[in-house]
Amino acid sequence: MGEAVTKALSDLGLTARHGEDVAVTGLSVDSRQVRPGHLFAALPGVKAHGATFLPAALERGAVAVLTDRAGEEIARPLLVGSSVALVVVEDPRQSLAYAAALWFGAQPATVVAVTGTNGKTSVATFTRQIWQALGFEAANIGTTGVEGSFTAPSAHTTPEPITLHRLLAEMAAAGVDYAAMEASSHGLAQRRLDGVQLSAAAFTNFTQDHLDYHATFEEYFAAKAGLFTRVLPEDGVAVLNTDDPKGLELFDYAVARGQQVIRVGRDASCEMRLGGQRFDAAGQDVRFIWEDAPQLVRLPLIGGFQAMNALTAAALVIACGAEPAEVFAALPKLTTVRGRMQLAATRANGATVFVDYAHTPDAVETALKALRPHVLGRLVAIVGAGGDRDRTKRPLMGRAATAFADHVIVTDDNPRTEDPATIRAAVMEGAGPEAQEVGDRAEAILRGVDALGPGDALLIMGKGHERGQVIGTDIFPFDDAEQASIAVAALDGKI
Numbered sequence: 240m241g242e243a244v245t246k247a248l249s250d251l252g253l254t255a256r257h258g259e260d261v262a263v264t265g266l267s268v269d270s271r272q273v274r275p276g277h278l279f280a281a282l283p284g285v286k287a288h289g290a291t292f293l294p295a296a297l298e299r300g301a302v303a304v305l306t307d308r309a310g311e312e313i314a315r316p317l318l319v320g321s322s323v324a325l326v327v328v329e330d331p332r333q334s335l336a337y338a339a340a341l342w343f344g345a346q347p348a349t350v351v352a353v354t355g356t357n358g359k360t361s362v363a364t365f366t367r368q369i370w371q372a373l374g375f376e377a378a379n380i381g382t383t384g385v386e387g388s389f390t391a392p393s394a395h396t397t398p399e400p401i402t403l404h405r406l407l408a409e410m411a412a413a414g415v416d417y418a419a420m421e422a423s424s425h426g427l428a429q430r431r432l433d434g435v436q437l438s439a440a441a442f443t444n445f446t447q448d449h450l451d452y453h454a455t456f457e458e459y460f461a462a463k464a465g466l467f468t469r470v471l472p473e474d475g476v477a478v479l480n481t482d483d484p485k486g487l488e489l490f491d492y493a494v495a496r497g498q499q500v501i502r503v504g505r506d507a508s509c510e511m512r513l514g515g516q517r518f519d520a521a522g523q524d525v526r527f528i529w530e531d532a533p534q535l536v537r538l539p540l541i542g543g544f545q546a547m548n549a550l551t552a553a554a555l556v557i558a559c560g561a562e563p564a565e566v567f568a569a570l571p572k573l574t575t576v577r578g579r580m581q582l583a584a585t586r587a588n589g590a591t592v593f594v595d596y597a598h599t600p601d602a603v604e605t606a607l608k609a610l611r612p613h614v615l616g617r618l619v620a621i622v623g624a625g626g627d628r629d630r631t632k633r634p635l636m637g638r639a640a641t642a643f644a645d646h647v648i649v650t651d652d653n654p655r656t657e658d659p660a661t662i663r664a665a666v667m668e669g670a671g672p673e674a675q676e677v678g679d680r681a682e683a684i685l686r687g688v689d690a691l692g693p694g695d696a697l698l699i700m701g702k703g704h705e706r707g708q709v710i711g712t713d714i715f716p717f718d719d720a721e722q723a724s725i726a727v728a729a730l731d732g733k734i
């Protein structure tokens with residue numbers, strides 16, 4: 240769709256300040272993507288103002304420009320005597336989001352969004368899985384792409400409004416009635432999802448991240464809060480982790496706006512209350528209390544935090560009208576997100592092998608701590624650090640691995656253009672003399688699996704869902720989960 244359609248500016252909610260109410264044939268945010276008849280959204284950027292690219296957009300046939308006051312200053316002189324329409328608004332990113340929604344029209348009848356520092360992909364995926372278990376056509380949109388009843392790759396956690404609304408319209412046309420999307424702080428700050436009609440929205444937690452983009456901690460939180468104070472309508476339901484102090488702050492905002500709230504957490508005030516957890520090798524039993532009635536559910540998921548993610552997803556599905564008993568019955572069917580505490584293989588002796596995307600010191604610690612209560616025996620860790628990336632994290636990742644695992648193997652993880660031995664040496668420096676250094680990742684996995692006795696577990700960290708090992712500028716096919724299966728099969732005599 241798109242190119243064959245023509246809509247007047249006024250049909251997109253826009254009014255020209257200069258020029259006519261022209262008809263446009265499409266929308267672009269980048270001058271290099273403009274086609275004849277397009278509206279070019281000239282947005283204020285980090286590096287440049289989009290209006291500086293207006294000459295290129297005009298050359299490619301733009302018939303209208305959407306911009307702010309600063310953009311108008313740049314655009315006006317370029318438009319003297321031209322019939323190109325100039326639309327000047329306070330917040331062009333938001334106007335673009337609304338225009339994209341009107342341009343593409345349809346979206347799945349029920350859409351929910353999830354924000355928070357950690358757990359967005361997990362909650363969005365679980366929400367989609369529950370809907371599918373209830374028999375609905377559903378999809379999730381986020382870091383791992385578009386998955387479920389509709390699939391597509393995605394470059395961003397929260398796509399640009401033009402891409403997002405194209406996707407939502409395609410999904411709706413394909414019969415998808417339910418969608419769960421991730422709302423990244425960048426996406427919220429840039430108003431990427433302001434045009435989406437949300438039925439409910441969730442908040443998982445808030446810790447430090449992305450201070451390279453947001454000027455302060457407060458600004459980072461304000462971006463996330465925008466999901467509830469701006470994007471979710473008054474008749475939407477807010478699902479909030481109120482164990483997190485920032486969730487309590489959001490609770491006040493939501494109540495002030497008249498939104499219905501489902502609190503999720505351990506506190507007695509929560510409508511969806513986590514009452515207790517018991518961990519074993521394959522997952523956890525979770526006791527929770529919904530509307531004062533305690534219930535027990537089996538979750539085949541590793542990591543204490545996954546119970547909060549699963550209950551948050553359940554609350555979102557209930558918020559959108561599903562029968563609670565049916566929702567809870569679906570929870571044992573949840574499967575983990577690819578490459579995140581994913582059970583990749585099990586040895587004949589019962590030992591387990593997990594793959595996780597942990598690639599920072601903090602994540603290495605979190606992942607190992609989360610796995611520990613599931614393990615009766617020893618916990619073996621495989622860790623490595625990427626080349627051409629932050630060098631300071633290397634010894635810290637090694638140190639975290641040694642602090643929280645019983646045995647550590649240091650290996651390569653995308654050395655890129657650096658000398659792999661130099662990277663490993665930096666990780667070894669933190670991991671200490673007891674750690675084992677095995678450069679070849681496949682061999683490291685084989686040795687790690689070989690070291691597992693009954694009740695032991697191996698955690699392979701760093702690559703998660705990645706499918707390649709980057710050496711120099713070449714990408715060689717490599718999949719940790721696949722290598723784990725191969726190693727188990729080889730050692731247990733299945734191949």
Ligand SMILES: CC(=O)N[C@H]1[C@@H](OP(=O)(O)OP(=O)(O)OC[C@H]2O[C@@H](n3ccc(=O)[nH]c3=O)[C@H](O)[C@@H]2O)O[C@H](CO)[C@@H](O)[C@@H]1O[C@H](C)C(=O)N[C@@H](C)C(=O)N[C@H](CCC(=O)O)C(=O)O
Pocket residue numbers: 268269270271281282283284285286287288289290292394395396397398399423424425426429452
């Ligand atoms: C930091 C960030 O979010 N940047 C976004 C921002 O770009 P910018 O402000 O830096 O743009 P700029 O380079 O200064 O250019 C200004 C404008 O001129 C336009 N331009 C630029 C060059 C040109 O030749 N012609 C042209 O028209 C650009 O499209 C832009 O609109 O506005 C652009 C247009 O809306 C976005 O495409 C771009 O996202 C970039 C691609 C990006 O990588 N964003 C990442 C950081 C991101 O959003 N990540 C989050 C997840 C984060 C996480 O949780 O890890 C995500 O949701 O994926």
Ligand SMILES: Nc1ncnc2c1ncn2[C@@H]1O[C@H](COP(=O)(O)OP(=O)(O)OP(=O)(O)O)[C@@H](O)[C@H]1O
Pocket residue numbers: 355356357358359360361362382396421443444544545547548576579580595596597602605606
């Ligand atoms: N509820 C949670 N609380 C704390 N940590 C969590 C939680 N959920 C997930 N994590 C940790 O964060 C990692 C990433 O999880 P997930 O992909 O679901 O988060 P995300 O918010 O989508 O992250 P991203 O910003 O990279 O898209 C997990 O591997 C886990 O270590």
Ligand SMILES: N[C@H](CCC[C@H](N)C(=O)O)C(=O)O
Pocket residue numbers: 598624625626628652653701702705
């Ligand atoms: N996508 C992120 C994480 C990759 C993690 C690890 N596999 C690495 O290559 O460092 C990056 O490129 O920094």
Ligand SMILES: [Mg+2]
Pocket residue numbers: 359360381382383396421
């Ligand atoms: Mg994500």
